[in-house]
Amino acid sequence: MKGVKKIKKLYNYYAIGLIISLFSFVSGMELYSYLSVRQTSLFATLYREPTKFDINLLKSTNYLGAIAGSVIGGEISEHFGFIRSMESLSVIWIIGIIFAFISDTITMLIIGKIINGIAIGMAFVTIPIYQYEIIPVQNRGRILSIFIFSCALGNLFIYVIRLISERFLNESKYSRLFWAIEVIPLVFAATFIAFIPESPKWLAANCEWTSAADVLESIEVKNSSILKRRKTKEDRIRLGDKHYVIKKYSTGVCIKSCSINGLFGKKYIKEVCRGILLLFFVDFTSTSKILESLDYICQSCQIMGESLKTVTIFSLLMRVLFATAPILIIDMMRRKDVLVFGMFLTTIVIISYMILFLGFSIPIPKSEQPSLDWAMRVVFYPEKASVVLALTVFLDVVYYSMLVPTCWLYIIETFSTSSRIKGWVVIMSLHWLFEACTSLSFSFLMEELNGWLFLIISFICLGGLFFTTQLEETKGKFEFDPEFIMKESQYELSDDKTLSAQPANLKCFDESSSSNYVSSRGSKNIRDLTVPQDSNIKGKPFNSFKKSVKESNISKPIMNPWETPYGSMESFLNNEKLNQQPANASNGNVTVTKKLADAYNRL
Numbered sequence: 001m002k003g004v005k006k007i008k009k010l011y012n013y014y015a016i017g018l019i020i021s022l023f024s025f026v027s028g029m030e031l032y033s034y035l036s037v038r039q040t041s042l043f044a045t046l047y048r049e050p051t052k053f054d055i056n057l058l059k060s061t062n063y064l065g066a067i068a069g070s071v072i073g074g075e076i077s078e079h080f081g082f083i084r085s086m087e088s089l090s091v092i093w094i095i096g097i098i099f100a101f102i103s104d105t106i107t108m109l110i111i112g113k114i115i116n117g118i119a120i121g122m123a124f125v126t127i128p129i130y131q132y133e134i135i136p137v138q139n140r141g142r143i144l145s146i147f148i149f150s151c152a153l154g155n156l157f158i159y160v161i162r163l164i165s166e167r168f169l170n171e172s173k174y175s176r177l178f179w180a181i182e183v184i185p186l187v188f189a190a191t192f193i194a195f196i197p198e199s200p201k202w203l204a205a206n207c208e209w210t211s212a213a214d215v216l217e218s219i220e221v222k223n224s225s226i227l228k229r230r231k232t233k234e235d236r237i238r239l240g241d242k243h244y245v246i247k248k249y250s251t252g253v254c255i256k257s258c259s260i261n262g263l264f265g266k267k268y269i270k271e272v273c274r275g276i277l278l279l280f281f282v283d284f285t286s287t288s289k290i291l292e293s294l295d296y297i298c299q300s301c302q303i304m305g306e307s308l309k310t311v312t313i314f315s316l317l318m319r320v321l322f323a324t325a326p327i328l329i330i331d332m333m334r335r336k337d338v339l340v341f342g343m344f345l346t347t348i349v350i351i352s353y354m355i356l357f358l359g360f361s362i363p364i365p366k367s368e369q370p371s372l373d374w375a376m377r378v379v380f381y382p383e384k385a386s387v388v389l390a391l392t393v394f395l396d397v398v399y400y401s402m403l404v405p406t407c408w409l410y411i412i413e414t415f416s417t418s419s420r421i422k423g424w425v426v427i428m429s430l431h432w433l434f435e436a437c438t439s440l441s442f443s444f445l446m447e448e449l450n451g452w453l454f455l456i457i458s459f460i461c462l463g464g465l466f467f468t469t470q471l472e473e474t475k476g477k478f479e480f481d482p483e484f485i486m487k488e489s490q491y492e493l494s495d496d497k498t499l500s501a502q503p504a505n506l507k508c509f510d511e512s513s514s515s516n517y518v519s520s521r522g523s524k525n526i527r528d529l530t531v532p533q534d535s536n537i538k539g540k541p542f543n544s545f546k547k548s549v550k551e552s553n554i555s556k557p558i559m560n561p562w563e564t565p566y567g568s569m570e571s572f573l574n575n576e577k578l579n580q581q582p583a584n585a586s587n588g589n590v591t592v593t594k595k596l597a598d599a600y601n602r603l
Contacts, residue, residue, distance in 0.1 A: 009197045011215075011222040013135045016196050017143035020130065021150040022189035023086070023123040026093070028154020029182050030116050034058050036159045037178065039295055039308075040166070047106050054106050056440050059292065061110050063436035065117020066124070067429055073122030074425030078257060082130040082199045085122060090190035093119035097186070100179040112179075117432075125428045129421055132412050133201040133249075134215070136223065138331060144412075145326035145405045152323040152400055156316040163309065201417075204245045205256050213241040216248055249417050258418045263426070268419040275411040275427050278339075278471070281464030282407045283434040285346050286457050287399040289442040290353075290392065291315075296446065297392055300361070300376045301385030315393050322401040334475050335410040339468040342402030347461035349395045350454055353388075357451030360384045378450055413474035 010016060037043045038055065050058070069089075076085040096119060099112030128144060135143045161181055203212035213236055220232040236244045249255050263272060290297075294315060298308050330338070361378035380388055415423040445453050 007194050009218075010195045011197065011218040013139060013143060013219060013223055016134065017131065017146050019189065019192040019196055020086070020127050021147050022185050022192070023089070023127060024147045024150040025154040025157070026182050026186050026189065027120045027123055028151035029158040029185075030113075030120060030154075031062055031151070032155040032158050033178070033182075034113070035292060036162045040162075047109065050106055052443075056443055057110060058106070058113070059443075060436045060439040061113035062117035062120055063432045063439060065114035065119075066121030066432035067436065069118035069121020069123075070125045070425055070428040070432060071121075072118065073125040074421060076122070077126050077129065077202070078421055081202050082126055082133075083193060083196070085126040086130075086193050087190065089119040089122035089126070090186060090193070092122070093186055094183065097180060097183050103179070116182075121428065121432060124431075125425055128408060128412060129424050130199050132420070133199040134197070134219065136219065141330040141405070141409050142327055144409055145323075145330050148400065148405050148408070149320070149323040149327060152316075152319045156313075156320050159312065159316055163313075200245060201249055201255055204242075204249075209241040209245060212245045216245060255417050257421050260422055263419055263422045268416070268423070271414045271416065271419065272423055272426065274471070275414055275423060276430060277467060278407060278411060279427055279431055280434070281343070281460065281467055282403050283431060284438070284457075284460050285343075285350065285403075285464065286438055286442060286460075287346060287395055287403070288435065289438045291396050291399070292439070293443065293446060294392060296376050296443075297388060300378055301380050301388055302382075303385070303389075311389060315396055318393050319396050319400050322397040325401045326405040330405055330409065333406075334473055335406055335413070336468065336471050336473045338402055338406040339410065339471065340465070342398055342406065343461065343465045343468050345398045346395065346403065347458065347465050349391050349398070350458050350461050352391055354451055354454035354458055356380070356384060356388055356391075357454060361451070376446060376450060410471070410474055413477060 010019070038058070047054075069092075073085050073089065076088055093116060096112050096115030096117075099115060100109060101112075103109040103112055127147060131143050131147065132140055158181070162178065165177055197215045197218075198211075200212040200215045203209075203215065217232055217236055221229045224232070235247075239247060246255060258268065262268065294312060295308065298304070298311055303311055357378060361380055361384070363378055411427055412420065412424065449456075
């Protein structure tokens with residue numbers, strides 16, 4: 001329509017990262033909102049002294065909703081786009097805030113928090129993948145770390161709001177404000193969505209190649225030097241829109257997502273299992289549950305009242321402060337090294353917890369424990385209490401500065417182009433399931449087992465430490481698409497399983513086949529796999545033909561499979577004579593393998 005101006009999009013990746021991190025900020029507020037008020041007399045008065053079961057259920061409501069939200073967010077992102085998913089979660093979140101705002105019973109509050117949990121699940125599925133697909137490779141870890149930092153900042157902000165509100169507002173106004181305060185940053189986040197572009201990969205998967213190439217080029221031009229900008233423009237002209245986009249995401253020939261059945265097939269099952277196991281060990285170290293139980297730990301250390309507020313605010317400040325570290329250095333660090341070191345430190349802390357609880361604590365009778373809330377059945381005297389609190393804060397720092405950002409980045413990098421969105425949906429659904437299960441059970445186990453619970457967690461940490469030492473490094477790993485890998489031994493490709501790679505053992509030639517063969521010494525790409533008609537295929541190794549390759553006087557330029565102008569691949573294949581050749585061709589050349597021709601055709 002004339003007169004309607006198109007909204008100008010932002011292509012600075014820091015601006016994009018900050019806008020979508022507002023959703024993480026609101027998530028941090030929501031996830032910590034109940035924890036920050038559960039010990040207040042106001043909460044007990046408004047909701048009529050919730051039982052132990054109510055307390056555990058309220059801690060788990062966001063996680064239970066997030067399980068469903070992960071699935072919903074993944075489906076909306078894949079079929080309607082990431083921008084639509086963010087718009088949808090904004091609407092759902094506002095509905096949940098309204099329920100929490102008008103709640104006067106535990107049941108209504110639980111419903112509101114479950115709805116908010118659905119929005120949180122959608123956000124944590126949609127935004128990390130969106131960031132990964134739109135942010136240049138050298139800054140993906142930094143932008144993901146900003147997302148996690150924003151969540152920690154939201155934890156601190158909602159607790160500060162609680163401290164300020166209860167001091168300056170009366171009880172009724174304070175209770176209403178506390179559950180509704182999330183709507184302010186949420187409205188800002190929902191408004192700024194209009195200024196960020198759609199994921200180029202999603203546009204390409206829906207055949208909007210020109211739009212996808214425009215977004216990629218704009219981001220490269222906006223965030224690079226003059227020479228890099230010129231090279232970006234030249235690459236797009238040389239490759240064409242389609243192959244320019246494909247080259248950014250994969251060395252394969254397709255960037256469409258696999259099906260959920262395909263995700264658990266033999267092509268992707270290894271990366272799925274690796275991601276699930278790493279997530280299991282990080283989540284079941286129960287670090288987040290120990291941090292949720294800071295109130296109970298402080299009670300064991302005989303810290304209450306204003307001192308408890310001081311300890312809590314200090315812990316949250318340290319969380320925010322050290323969550324800035326991965327923003328600065330995560331893209332320079334090897335993922336495996338950080339995971340091993342983080343898991344090692346976590347193991348040391350958990351073992352120290354076990355020793356302190358089993359050897360240096362004083363048991364208290366069950367009759368002296370509160371009946372309406374969970375509690376630890378031990379107390380610590382001041383010397384040991386200081387050590388316990390120091391270990392708790394240190395564990396918080398390790399979890400938010402090492403384990404969470406590196407674990408998430410590693411898992412996202414583990415998945416290939418075709419499996420990433422579906423794989424991340426599975427990972428996040430399991431993450432929220434693990435969080436819900438541990439939230440429901442941790443308080444009970446902590447009260448019943450005390451130090452023996454940390455013995456169990458210590459074994460899990462040791463298993464996680466061993467597992468992380470066996471991981472493959474993903475830093476610098478480029479994408480490949482297993483969907484088009486040839487499995488027959490006759491047509492084996494190299495270890496990195498890309499069509500553009502040199503075959504490790506191509507058993508297709510005889511020593512007499514000495515010409516009509518092109519390979520690039522620099523990029524190791526195969527170009528013209530033809531042999532004389534009268535030659536025999538006797539399974540000679542590929543390396544035996546280096547001499548004949550060097551002696552070849554073919555002057556045809558070396559090209560990658562995607563380095564053909566868009567729309568001219570068919571003519572390229574015809575010129576290369578890879579599609580079909582008559583059996584009695586006079587030039588004596590035949591196609592060695594139809595498999596490679598089919599792979600080129602898939603472009």
